[in-house]
Amino acid sequence: MSTMVFCRGCGKEIHASARACPACGATQRAGSGKNKVVAGVLAILLGSFGIHRFYLGQWWGLLYILFCWTFVPGLIGLIEGIFFLVMNDEDWDAKYN
Ligand SMILES: [Zn+2]
Structure with missing residues (x-):
């Protein structure tokens, strides 16, 4: 399964499992964001x-x-x-x- 999400920092499309955006380096909250x-x-x-x-x-x-x-x-x-x-x-x- 390959799901794409949008970076919270720059809006670029990145892989959902990425811990950080490869373009701008902003850290991403994965999945449904349960803390x-x-x-x-x-x-x-x-x-x-x-x-x-x-x-x-x-x-x-x-x-x-x-x-x-x-x-x-x-x-x-x-x-x-x-x-x-x-x-x-x-x-x-x-x-x-
Ligand atoms: Zn970004």
């Missing part, structure tokens, strides 16, 4: 309710709400939040963007 820090903080604070999963567009965040009366989703959320925050940007973009 791993936002997802990580949501997971840590609201992990019990699966808010971070909804943020990532994953319907099965519903399972978190279903089991939020146990400690399990909160614990999973905390671990996922830390995992999101330490994940490097390339892995994040590959997985969620």
